[in-house]
Amino acid sequence: MERELALEVVRVTELAALASAPWMGRGDKMNADDAATSAMRLMFDSVSMAGTVVIGEGEMDEAPMLYIGESVGSLQGPEVDVAVDPLEGTELVAKGLNNALAVIAVAPKGNLLHAPDMYMEKLAVGPALAGQLSLLDPAEATLRKAADILNKQVCDLSVMILDRERHQDLIHTLRDIGVRIKFLSDGDVAGAIAPAFEETGIDIYLGSGGAPEGVLAAAALKCLGGEFQGRLMPENQAQYDRCIEMGIMDPLKVLSMEDLVGDDDVIFSATGVMDGEFLKGVRYLPDQHAETHSMVMRAKTRTIRFIKAIHYLPNKNLQQIGSSANISGQTP
Numbered sequence: 249m250e251r252e253l254a255l256e257v258v259r260v261t262e263l264a265a266l267a268s269a270p271w272m273g274r275g276d277k278m279n280a281d282d283a284a285t286s287a288m289r290l291m292f293d294s295v296s297m298a299g300t301v302v303i304g305e306g307e308m309d310e311a312p313m314l315y316i317g318e319s320v321g322s323l324q325g326p327e328v329d330v331a332v333d334p335l336e337g338t339e340l341v342a343k344g345l346n347n348a349l350a351v352i353a354v355a356p357k358g359n360l361l362h363a364p365d366m367y368m369e370k371l372a373v374g375p376a377l378a379g380q381l382s383l384l385d386p387a388e389a390t391l392r393k394a395a396d397i398l399n400k401q402v403c404d405l406s407v408m409i410l411d412r413e414r415h416q417d418l419i420h421t422l423r424d425i426g427v428r429i430k431f432l433s434d435g436d437v438a439g440a441i442a443p444a445f446e447e448t449g450i451d452i453y454l455g456s457g458g459a460p461e462g463v464l465a466a467a468a469l470k471c472l473g474g475e476f477q478g479r480l481m482p483e484n485q486a487q488y489d490r491c492i493e494m495g496i497m498d499p500l501k502v503l504s505m506e507d508l509v510g511d512d513d514v515i516f517s518a519t520g521v522m523d524g525e526f527l528k529g530v531r532y533l534p535d536q537h538a539e540t541h542s543m544v545m546r547a548k549t550r551t552i553r554f555i556k557a558i559h560y561l562p563n564k565n566l567q568q569i570g571s572s573a574n575i576s577g578q579t580p
Contacts, residue, residue, distance in 0.1 A: 249327050249356060251546065254515045256295045256553060257352050261519035264288040264334045264350035265540055266559060269530035273344030276504055280341045283522075284334035284350055285421045286424040287566070289313040289320070297321035301372035302360050303331035303353075303460040304311040329360035331464055340522055344502050345411070347435035347524040350518045352469035359501070359510025360467070362494045363459040368503075369438040370462055372440040379473035387421050390554050394452060402426055408439050409455040418455060425487065438524050440465035444472040456481060466508040468516040471545035471552065478503045513548040526555075536561045 250280065267287035270279035285305055292299070299321040305311035314320070314332055321328075330352065335341065337348030371383045371390070381390050382396055395402045403426045409415055411431040422429055430450060432439045436457035442450040457479055466476035482488040491499035497573050501507075519542040520527030528541040542555045 249328065249513050249548075250296070250356070250517065251336045251549070253295070253326070253328075254544050254546050254553075255353065256297075257354055257428065257515060257517045258519070258553075259384070260288055260291040260295065260541060261350040261352055261517045263291045263555060263564065264542050265519040265521045265530050265542075266538060266561070266564060268335050268341055268348075269538075271312075271341055272522065275342050277338035277342035281335045281338045285314055288332060288334045288350065288352075290310045290565070292320040293322065295321045296325040298323045298325055298525050299330040299352070299354065300328070300357070301332065302329045302362050303333075303463055305332075305334070306365070314537065318349070318397045327355050327357040329357055330354055331360050333437065333461065333464055335520070335521065336461065336478065337465075339434045344522070345433060345527075346522050347438040348516045348521040348529070349435070349524065349527065350436055350438055350521060353462050353464050353509070353514060355514040356509055356512045358511050359514070361496075361508045361509075362461050362492045363478070364462045364487065364494050364496075366459055366483065366487050367456045367492075368459035369456045369479040369481055370440060370453065370465075371477045372443055372465060372469060373451070373475050374444040374446075375473035377443075377452070378473060380531050381452075381477075382415070383474075383477040383479060387418060391422075391425055391427055391452070401453075401496070404428070405451045406430060406449050408432060408442055408450045408453045410434075410436060410457055412455070415455050417520065417539060422454075425426065435524070436461040436466070436528075437464050437518075441468045441472070442476075442477060442525045444469055444474040445526045451526070453548070461486065462503075463508050466505055466512045467547075468504055468518070468545065470509055470514055470547045471516050476505060476508065478508065499503070513546065515544070515546050517542065517544040519543075534557070
């Protein structure tokens with residue numbers, strides 16, 4: 249892939265973040281998501297690539313844009329797989345909570361897993377624990393091994409997990425072991441990436457979340473030198489058959505980084521919509537300006553860029569995004 253592609257895709261996540269940010273706290277997650285999706289699709293037309301959406305807003309009959317199989321980009325440039333989550337954390341924006349992101353991953357054609365829309369069991373760690381743990385091990389064994397590797401007491405480990413009823417047994421286990429727990433209300437991608445950043449204080453991410461979000465997190469962790477392991481959780485025969493249809497011949501196998509994002513290059517870009525563990529959200533400035541904070545990374549070079557940008561909003565063509573708020577401050 250062309251290295252310039254990394255700086256092109258960050259412009260796409262920036263516009264998605266700018267479009268969705270006005271919906272903060274308005275209790276309308278659908279319009280927040282629609283605004284981000286419309287903005288992302290609009291900006292993709294300027295990106296020099298021949299992309300195919302492999303993880304998006306749903307099947308063609310479920311989503312009007314950024315649907316699975318849609319062609320995106322200028323169609324001039326490298327052939328690539330594209331995984332998107334225009335607004336990762338719609339509920340977070342609707343409620344004015346932390347950790348919402350606009351996210352994209354791009355890899356050479358055929359590398360990104362076509363993940364079905366179902367739950368995935370997950371284990372995510374940063375560089376210090378990469379290649380050291382297994383999703384197949386019981387949680388207690390995993391955490392004691394992690395503590396030994398990190399030269400910590402088990403009680404000093406910090407585990408991040410989504411606050412969900414389905415995790416109650418795992419939460420009881422974690423509390424019995426004595427680790428520290430940080431709960432997420434939403435924001436599965438941000439949570440899985442958190443262990444790769446020392447400043448978050450998170451050692452391990454555990455639990456289950458969306459399979460498409462698992463691929464996005466794996467792309468980021470590949471760039472960061474961390475590791476992601478996942479295992480699909482089909483709930484019925486129809487979901488099991490869906491995995492087979494999408495080319496996952498053993499739906500219950502533990503999926504490695506190579507299974508999820510291939511063994512080639514990958515680019516990952518995220519822009520904060522709301523303040524989070526490692527990115528600030530959109531901030532509005534005087535005179536119709538706004539500030540965004542983004543992260544864009546490439547696995548091949550392991551370069552990680554944090555980009556703070558100041559945008560003059562009248563030049564962003566947000567009026568073309570039908571469901572977005574009037575960015576100047578009027579009510580949507």
